[in-house]
Amino acid sequence: MKKTCFTLLAVLLAPIASIAAPDAPIVVCYPGGSVNAKDANAAMGSMLRVVERVGQWQAGSLNSVFTAKADECRKLMDDKNPKFAIASLGIFLEQRDRHHLVPVVQPTINGITTERYRVIVQKGKFNSLEELKGKTLGGTVLDAPGFIGKIVFAGKYHPESFFQLQASNQAIRALRSLDKGEIDAVILNEQQFNGLASLNLTNPIETLFTSEDIPLMGMVADGKNSTAEERTRLGNALAGMCTDAEGKKLCELFGVDSFALVNPATFEPMVKLWKKGK
């Protein structure tokens, strides 16, 4: 899941999920992200208060918990045992068996429900990914090396042993370092890659590696802790949101075209890749 977009989705989706599960906190995991928990909780809280008022729930009865730390996310999933969670694809794959996770909805962004990851370098410095062996690789998505290795590189490269990883929680900082020649390469998600044109980098860059299409992840549910009815009703609600006159504005604000109920089979190839990488 795209990191920056994921944060926005997290804020967008949190109150909706609460409708289906007003008695359970929504666990929102954003590992490696740049949003601090206080700001994220404040943003979600202000939206939840509106949900409570209009939905005629007692003020303060709906809540969500947010973390930008992978370890904390795992602990929250264990402690809270949530019905619903907003999680990256990496978290979904990692926690899938432990928490019986099933995908509920998937966003469409810029007309597509998938994304590709790319490794970029300063133009002319390297000719292939193999030449980056032992070189420095930066980026915001490196906090989940398992996901990068098994899914993005489809098991062909093990990031922790192939590269010298320099994880950052700011994509723009990694790109500035690349531009200055302080690091050799940066791995970007789709949204970051598409935003490159808006940066005034001094040196031209080129793409050395492009992943296969990877499905975007939105919201997941604990298949045992939630009922099929709750998942379907929540999924249908989300699916109608961006075509709804009022909901459209929020979707536009967060750059999401639409949400759609997702067939879990969509993620089967990812699950297979993940298992194969073990």
Next chain:
Amino acid sequence: MSYKSLLSAVLLPLILTGCAALPRDQVKFDQLSDCPKLTADKLVAVQNELGPMSETHTLACAVDFLRSSKDPTLRRSALGSRLCLNLAERETNQDRREKLAGEGVAFAGTAIASGGDGDGAVHYYLAANLGLAVREHLTLAMDNMKRLEGEMIKALALSPDIDDGGPLRLLGTLYIKAPEWPNGIGDRDKGFSLLQQAVKKFPNHPLNHLFYAEAILAIDDGGAAERAKAEFVLGEQLLAKGNWGYSKPSWEKEFDDLRDAIGVESVTSSHASMANTHK
């Protein structure tokens, strides 16, 4: 009710309140009949004496006068916007606070339209009021992000020293807090650099240290917790020792809001803790 219609009902008020314009209603002040007789000349003469140290009633009287004043000097000045900010900062009721801040934006808009565009203070107080008016409203804040940035950049270019580095402080904090590239204007390295300048050039303002502490945490490039804590403590000491007038309670709240993230015990709880220890 179906989920679809429920969702519509849920989202509609948020969108209506979140994406609507800033509040336009003016706050009604009490006891205006007790106000001294003001004239434009008198107000211009005493404008620099009005601020955080002034009584709320005194500021309210001045704002009430400015609401109907046609005096060109006052209309193109930052005075109305600044006084609204002073009043908004000390207002504990959110609705009244946002109305006062919204009026501060309107005063600044009038000033710009009346020839005050070259005055950095006008842009600074516009930005400060705008930030205060939108900070509790996600969509409204998102809608106004570029305007906030633009006004702060103008203020920084025209009057970098105003309010002990206020433009540096506001713009730096905006870059720390805003959604980051590629979705937004947020840029923590840039924000950190501006706040570092604010602390170096204006070390006596408590909020410069507080916001710099937050920037240190946001950057987190090693040893952040201790450095942030040191800045926080320094800022809190300045706040406790200085005479900050009516700004003090709202600034104390700003410190309290960051206290847990920084890991600094509050003075009250640390006293309580010491008392318990001595029992």
